[in-house]
Amino acid sequence: MDKALPLLDAQDITFSVGDRQLLRPVSLQVTQGDYVLLTGPSGSGKSTFLKILASLITPTSGQILFRNRDITTLKAGSYRQQVSYCFQTPQLFGQSVYDNLALPWQIRRQKPQRETLVAALESVNLSPNMLDKPVEQLSGGEKQRVGLLRNLQFMPDVLLLDEVTSALDDENRLAVLALINRIVAEEKVAVVRISHDVSDIQQAGHVLRLEPPEKESERESA
Template sequence: MTVLLSIQQIAKRRFDAPDRYLFEQVTAEVTGGQRIAVLGVSGQGKSTLLRILARLDVPDEGKLLLQGTDSATWKPEEWRSRVSYVAQQAIMLPGSVEDNLRTVSLLHGRPFDRPLAEQCMAALGLGDMDWKKPAAELSGGEKQRTALIRSLLLRPQALLLDEVTASLDPGSKLAVERELNAWARREGTACLWITHDLEQARQVSDTVWFMSGGRLLEQADTQSFFHDPQTEAARQFLPEPSAGRGRH
């Protein structure tokens, strides 16, 4: 499989203590269609790492390549059309739902793919929504799904998903998981999920990145990680039954 993103010795210092690292020596590769769950306790810098991959933040050390080309040679807008970050707290732009859906077309000079927008809205349980409704009046869960669809309309090569189902009810959460799994297969899009829901991690990933102690401590296929974690930190992180299986 062709390498899409190459992460080489990335490091980020703590904002509140610049003499200390939030994380360091992060090296990994992301291939097309790969589904990665980014796991670890809070405070490990998972969101910061995804924001660096989206070029919404900058590393203090290391290199980042997209399709073999250093990030420094990419125009930011071209990079972000290929690597799209979806934040946990969705931000709606002024105007209607339709205005928000059309934003990516306007920003990147592309025709608006209305059939795809309608397909995505239906798949995520928003098929009956009035597109003329002010986006500011949407519920938290509606905003989150609309923001996700806004990114999908870019047809990015990588989706960086920062707890994108945290505000969703169980039915909507399942719809998002199913649609993004299908999208990754159909479009070849890599999906990197930050999630604290370990059952979700099992459902949406084929690979786990586990961060602990300021390092990307484990990179493993999902089944192996949950059944046979290789580090004590991962065994402590997982629920006892899963960790126990790894020690037998």
């Protein structure tokens, strides 16, 4: 991944709470159309690192550049539209699925075409009548897909995905993975995705494995 102009350049990122280190130094560069799989055992800080990249939490040390600019100098709202984070368990808003998919349009003072939203639902095996379904009636897997589609109403430059297929069966998981592959190939969106599934490695162009901080001290004492 040594390309000239990275979209996102994370340099020696760490995170600690008090004296407890939760994330060992991690560096990552992503350019347009990159597909990075973030993996590692529980406690290695994968979700923490992704949230730091999304500017949802502040690293203890290190620097993140977006298009060569320190993200601390950028407006948070604008940055998060370009570097979009999708939670494993998304927080849905409003009353219905429509309210959630329409939200990115409303933020931009636009109104979506119903057919556009229906097509998005169908791309991840959700039926057109799902558009009017109350959010409290959605299953965990349906919430994950709606949350992902909400992030994709306007394509970001970088998409950060925190185990967004964890609640899906095989058929629907494959539909979501096909959508991710398509936006990487056709839209040139850079994707950084957390997954524990070994079969996902072949989908990614690059694999970054994190290790728990304790393992560093274990090696030093060995």
